[in-house]
Amino acid sequence: MKHFVSMKGLSEHELMQLMKLASDIEENGIAPFSEQFFVGNLFFEPSTRTKMSFIVAQKRLGIEALDFHAETSSVKKGETIYDTAKTFESIGASLLVVRHPEDDAVQQLASQLSIPVINAGDGAGEHPTQSLLDLYTMFQEFGRFKGLNVAIVGDIKHSRVARSNALALQTLGANVYLSAKSEWQDDTLPFPYINIDDAVKIADVIMLLRVQTERHQEKDYPQEKSYLEKYGLTIEREQKMLAHAIIMHPAPVNRGVEIDDTLVEAKRSRIFKQMKNGVTVRMAVIHHLLQTGGMSHATDYNKRQATVTN
Numbered sequence: 158m159k160h161f162v163s164m165k166g167l168s169e170h171e172l173m174q175l176m177k178l179a180s181d182i183e184e185n186g187i188a189p190f191s192e193q194f195f196v197g198n199l200f201f202e203p204s205t206r207t208k209m210s211f212i213v214a215q216k217r218l219g220i221e222a223l224d225f226h227a228e229t230s231s232v233k234k235g236e237t238i239y240d241t242a243k244t245f246e247s248i249g250a251s252l253l254v255v256r257h258p259e260d261d262a263v264q265q266l267a268s269q270l271s272i273p274v275i276n277a278g279d280g281a282g283e284h285p286t287q288s289l290l291d292l293y294t295m296f297q298e299f300g301r302f303k304g305l306n307v308a309i310v311g312d313i314k315h316s317r318v319a320r321s322n323a324l325a326l327q328t329l330g331a332n333v334y335l336s337a338k339s340e341w342q343d344d345t346l347p348f349p350y351i352n353i354d355d356a357v358k359i360a361d362v363i364m365l366l367r368v369q370t371e372r373h374q375e376k377d378y379p380q381e382k383s384y385l386e387k388y389g390l391t392i393e394r395e396q397k398m399l400a401h402a403i404i405m406h407p408a409p410v411n412r413g414v415e416i417d418d419t420l421v422e423a424k425r426s427r428i429f430k431q432m433k434n435g436v437t438v439r440m441a442v443i444h445h446l447l448q449t450g451g452m453s454h455a456t457d458y459n460k461r462q463a464t465v466t467n
């Protein structure tokens with residue numbers, strides 16, 4: 158694996174190996190790299206937990222994080238994502254972490270660079286490290302994926318998290334159910350839709366999604382005050398969940414919209430555990446990519462500087 162841009166095409170073995178590495182790091186720690194590595198964090202869209210957990214993961218691995226703010230960068234002068242990434246590659250970054258508002262932008266960028274790229278979320282495309290931390294959180298809880306009933310509930314159509322998780326959970330043998338109001342269903346995902354009242358009765362995991370108003374055309378998706386009652390996790394629905402079932406949400410959470418405010422920190426909620434796991438899982442992904450794809454770039458920097466890929 159050179160890049161980590163999509164859950165599509167990753168085998169069960171590859172996913173389990175990354176989770177095993179994360180588990181080893183959590184239990185035993187890991188020695189920081191002795192070589193000097195620079196990593197570019199290119200966020201072209203807002204982020205709190207993904208960006209900050211990548212920075213913490215990089216610092217724990219002894220990596221120099223090159224921060225980047227699109228609004229004070231040469232992007233404001235019209236520089237493209239490709240030329241921005243090539244600049245980081247040229248000045249010595251050994252790996253890039255990229256978030257971008259356009260679907261597939263990061264996956265396309267990865268194909269144009271010689272250094273590893275991690276997709277930190279691209280439009281409604283994919284968010285593979287969020288998915289991996291979600292999988293890791295589920296595996297900690299249940300110790301298996303085969304036969305696990307996972308209901309992904311909410312704004313499926315605009316959610317990169319839903320796409321990455323549904324694909325990976327299918328690979329791992331879980332039963333994936335989707336639940337969304339009709340306008341937010343995505344028929345390109347080959348999983349059955351059920352309503353939330355049925356989902357809470359059968360699911361081992363209720364994974365809620367944020368209502369992503371920034372990706373909505375307001376005229377197409379008028380806000381409904383009754384969204385929580387109709388489609389979200391209310392207290393009444395939480396009481397119908399299986400005794401062992403857990404609540405997940407990638408966050409940020411719209412408290413009182415897709416989930417009742419008080420359930421965010423309920424006993425069965427793993428929302429803050431997911432965030433904690435995000436650091437460990439991102440350490441595992443970075444370590445794996447730098448060992449398999451990026452190590453040579455630490456020492457081969459001068460050679461790489463002269464490379465022209467197209």
Ligand code: CP
Binds near residue numbers: 206207407
């Ligand atoms: N879950 C997630 O991607 O959160 P941020 O947008 O804060 O990074």
